[in-house]
Amino acid sequence: MRWWRDGTGRCVADLAALPPVPEVTVADAAELDRRMRAADRPFVVRGLVSDWPLVEAGRRSAAEARAYLLRHRRDMPFTVSVGTGETGGRLFYDDAMGMNFRVMRAGLPEIFAKIDAVEGQAEAPTIYLGSVDMQQYFEGLHEANHVPLGDRQALASIWIGTQTRIAAHNDFPENLACVAVGRRRFTVFPREQFANLYLGPVDHTPAGRAVSMVDFHAPDFEKHPRFREALAHAQVAELEAGDALYMPSMWWHHVEGLASFNVLVNYWWRETPRWLGQPQDALNHAMMAIRDLPADEKAHWRALFDHYVFENGDAVTAHIPEGARSVLAPMTPETAGKMRAFLLRALSR
Structure with missing residues (x-):
């Protein structure tokens, strides 16, 4: 250079x-x-x-x-x-x-x-x-x-x-x-x-x-x-x-x-399918909802994100009947739509 x-x-x-x-x-x-x-x-x-x-x-x-x-x-x-x-x-x-x-x-x-x-x-x-x-x-x-x-x-x-x-x-x-x-x-x-x-x-x-x-x-x-x-x-x-x-x-x-x-x-x-949504939206919401929490609470949420999102191993769903796993199962257009509606209701409160 x-x-x-x-x-x-x-x-x-x-x-x-x-x-x-x-x-x-x-x-x-x-x-x-x-x-x-x-x-x-x-x-x-x-x-x-x-x-x-x-x-x-x-x-x-x-x-x-x-x-x-x-x-x-x-x-x-x-x-x-x-x-x-x-x-x-x-x-x-x-x-x-x-x-x-x-x-x-x-x-x-x-x-x-x-x-x-x-x-x-x-x-x-x-x-x-x-x-x-x-x-x-x-x-x-x-x-x-x-x-x-x-x-x-x-x-x-x-x-x-x-x-x-x-x-x-x-x-x-x-x-x-x-x-x-x-x-x-x-x-x-x-x-x-x-x-x-x-x-x-x-x-x-x-x-x-x-x-x-x-x-x-x-x-x-x-x-x-x-x-x-x-x-x-x-x-x-x-x-x-x-x-x-x-x-x-x-x-x-x-x-x-x-x-x-x-x-x-x-x-x-x-x-990836468009119905999976935008990762940036999740990051933006996390900045609003998690970033300014006390350190011990942030550490807990980090562990939850690892469990449900980044690692997403068998332990997440093995104890739940297969037909009852909802959004914890592999995402489909239908479950993605349900999650989007759930999020919109939660954000509008």
Whole structure:
């Protein structure tokens, strides 16, 4: 990892000098499927979506890519985040822990007209459309530009914007991220590095997930000393249009849009059924209900969690008739529904 001091004396990182994410080649959709099912760490596939019409339009020009997207848009307002030129594309907290960007609603032609007007300007405002459902907001775009993912029930999202820096975060679903226009840099970290990334609030976030408070371009190692350990485990993927990155569930990733106009399409899916719910919801509730208990009570609840959740051995149910184990038996859609209704009643008291 290379560092240097900028004009203010801050330590500046050369993220591109990190070890690269391994690359693989795939012959067809079946091989991609096998590699993703077997992978426990990220990998890059060069040229996976190089034949997409959107990629071809973007290679001609950013304006051609925007025109292509406009031809497929549905006539409805889009949610867009707008930051000032002083942020350097970093959509993050401000000094008061509010957000350093505004969220607005506008039609795609209006948004693209603003991008047209500022493209190439120094310190141009940041304009960013994040996690837009391709099938809801566009007509025929997904059908013409997609990766066949077999029986996965994947959500296809599109991310469109000027130069951006998105703080390191993770996602519960597995993720296949495909660069359609421009260039992207992903800096990735294993799941267990969360403590070394100095995460911010879980309930007040720029985009729904807790993010690293470290400025990756100018890390403050006096304030965040453990970030050095995170960097020792980091890898980087520099992606051109047509390239793709696979990330397993819960891997941390810092994402940069490097060109003046960037488009990414990603697919999220779970290998577990959706009716099992979101683990983050359980963690959030545990913080509210358990974290501030006296130490002896917390120790007891830790033992209960181990017994019922993390170990979940035969001793949990062996003494209960098989037909009477309810939610202690392997979960089904029916018992999950009953548990969800039980929780909603309990939380509404």
